[in-house]
Amino acid sequence: MMQTTLDEVKTVLKKNLSLEGIDINSLGEDSPLFEGLGLDSLDAIELVIILRKNYDIVIENMKEGREVFKTVGTLRKYIEENRKK
Amino acid sequence: MPNKWSSKSAASHFFHEIFYVLIKIGGRHAAYALLFFVVIFYAVLPSTRRKSYPYLKRRFPEAGFWAKQYHVFMLAWTFGKVLLDRSILGITGKIDILSSREDQALCKELYSKGKGLIVVSAHAGCWQSAMSSFDFIEGDKYAIYRRTEEDVDKQAYEHGKIKQAVNFINPSGYAGGAVEILCALEKNGVICTMGDREFGPQKTSVRLPFLGADIRVPASVYRIAAFYGTPVIIIFFPFKGAGKFDSVIADHFFIKDKGSGMENYKDSARRFIKAFENFCKEYPYQYFNFYDIWNID
Numbered sequence: 404m405m406q407t408t409l410d411e412v413k414t415v416l417k418k419n420l421s422l423e424g425i426d427i428n429s430l431g432e433d434s435p436l437f438e439g440l441g442l443d444s445l446d447a448i449e450l451v452i453i454l455r456k457n458y459d460i461v462i463e464n465m466k467e468g469r470e471v472f473k474t475v476g477t478l479r480k481y482i483e484e485n486r487k488k
Numbered sequence: 489m490p491n492k493w494s495s496k497s498a499a500s501h502f503f504h505e506i507f508y509v510l511i512k513i514g515g516r517h518a519a520y521a522l523l524f525f526v527v528i529f530y531a532v533l534p535s536t537r538r539k540s541y542p543y544l545k546r547r548f549p550e551a552g553f554w555a556k557q558y559h560v561f562m563l564a565w566t567f568g569k570v571l572l573d574r575s576i577l578g579i580t581g582k583i584d585i586l587s588s589r590e591d592q593a594l595c596k597e598l599y600s601k602g603k604g605l606i607v608v609s610a611h612a613g614c615w616q617s618a619m620s621s622f623d624f625i626e627g628d629k630y631a632i633y634r635r636t637e638e639d640v641d642k643q644a645y646e647h648g649k650i651k652q653a654v655n656f657i658n659p660s661g662y663a664g665g666a667v668e669i670l671c672a673l674e675k676n677g678v679i680c681t682m683g684d685r686e687f688g689p690q691k692t693s694v695r696l697p698f699l700g701a702d703i704r705v706p707a708s709v710y711r712i713a714a715f716y717g718t719p720v721i722i723i724f725f726p727f728k729g730a731g732k733f734d735s736v737i738a739d740h741f742f743i744k745d746k747g748s749g750m751e752n753y754k755d756s757a758r759r760f761i762k763a764f765e766n767f768c769k770e771y772p773y774q775y776f777n778f779y780d781i782w783n784i785d
Contacts, residue, residue, distance in 0.1 A: 419748065421691070437663065443689045444664020445708055449748055451670040452715050461674050468667035 407483040412475060419453050420446050432476030439474075447472070458486035507572065511579050516730055519576070523568045531561040540564070542780035546699040547772050559773070566773040570727050574617045578646065583617060586728060587735035594737060595625045598719040604673040606713050606720045610684040610764050612775045614733035618725040619654050619680060629654040630672045631680040632665060634687055654680065659687045666708075673716050681709050683722070683760040685781060694754045695784070696761050699768065703781045705761055710753035714743040722760050724767045727774055738763035 409432060417427045425440055436442055442450075450472060454460040460482065462468045471481045503526075511519045530536045537560050544551070544559045551559060577583040599605045605625065609615050619631050631654045657665040657672075657679075669679055686693040686704040693704040713720050722739040739759050746752035768775050 442663075443691075444659070444666040445689065445692045445711075445750075447663035447666035448670065448708060448712060451667060452748075455715075462667060462671055463674075464671050465662070465668050468671070469662060472663070472667070 404483060405486050407479055407486065409475065409479055412479045412482065415453060415457065416440075416475075419449050430475050432474065432479070434475045436472050436474060436478065450478075454482070457488075458482055459488050460485045508575060508579065511572070511576055516572070516576055519572050520569065520730070523572055524565070527561065527564045527568050531557070531564045536560065536564060539778035542782060543699075543775055543777050546701065546782070547768060547775075549700070562773040563776075566727060567776050569730070570614050570617070570774075570776070573614065573727070573731055573733075576731065577617050582731060584732040585618070585735060586732060591723075591735060591737045594740065595721065598721065598740065599626055599678070601717075601719060602676060603716055603718045604676050605678045606673075606709060606718050607678060607680040608683040608709065608720060608722050608760055609680065609724060610767070610775070611682055611777055612684070612764075612767060613725040613727050613771065615682075615725050617733060618735060623653060625678055627676055627678045628672065629678045629680060630657050630669070631655070632657045632659050632669065632682070634659050664688050664692075669709075669712065673712065673718055679709070681706070683709070683757070684764060684775075685777070691750065694750050694757050696754070696758055698761050698781075699765060701782045702784060704784050705757040707750040707753045707757045710743055710756035711748065711750065713756075714745040714753065717742065717745075720756065722763045724764075726767070726771050736767075738767065 409430075413427050413430055416422065416430075420440075420442065422440060430440075434440070436450075437447075440446075447468075451462055451468075454462065462471065471477055507519055507522070510522060537556075540560045540563050541556075544556065544563065548555065548559055573583065595605070605627065607625070609618075619629075619633075633656045657668045659665045661668075672679060683706055684698075686706045688706070688708065690704060692706060692708040694707045695702050696705045697703075698705070710720065712718070719740060719742055721737050723735055723737050725733050725735050728734050741756070741759065743753065743756050
């Protein structure tokens, strides 16, 4: 398992999503992604693409996607457990 | 002017049931005969005219008063026949699809690349019947389709005679259905979407002229196609008379991955709009759009 820090995930989010009006430093493990950051369908597309491109991770189904994108922490943990690069 | 899109059916559940019974008892011609009088009634309603004008006044900018009434009637008449044919398909299983062998071969060739397929169509012609009988393309099919409880008109497969050929992805669902779309493509699925109308947030679309004025055109699907290397086909399903529709591939292409911004995919959206304008020129009464997509500011 390759360690993935909260800071790494936050950096990736900041770089790839348009998080206007969001203080990225204030995000913690429990910060909800969709309700909290106001992410939308376009951001969801980019999130799935980030996982594929940066970590070679494939989201298998909708149920898994819901769990993974619940909070910044669930995303970090999922990356840590499944990343191939 | 109606600004908010709704999938609410014009008639009630009861009137739909009358048509379903008539199809079973009298067949297509009996149902068409009743439809003719129903369409005359609807065509004179101010609300029908108001909902039809945003499109018709751009498609027929020179039309005078009587010509406008005729265009409203023809649009409603064609729409009615298309909806009836969808019900007839569902109840009797009968419909003629006139797709050319060349188009079928092209779909197979593109799908054989192993990257899935993105089929972009429009709310025009027999698109709903086509989705219900889309068997000339292999693979699991998914249609991005928003339906509310106010839409009481049955899909063809809901009548029970034919199998449900596609799975539906609700763009109003979790994350706008984006996760489901991407999961489907990972499994070499076929995604069918509408390229003429934007349902998501404004940033998922680009601004382009259509029939002389700007509209918001969905672009996120081209971003997805670019990332996955998925081929895109632009296909329309013109109504060709009672119980017949064609499938016409107007364009097909691969898209270079240019990153996340929607403006990077404006050229792809423009290709769709150009093809769709040509469709509207050839089939002026087959764009079933009853809200003002041009009212975007």
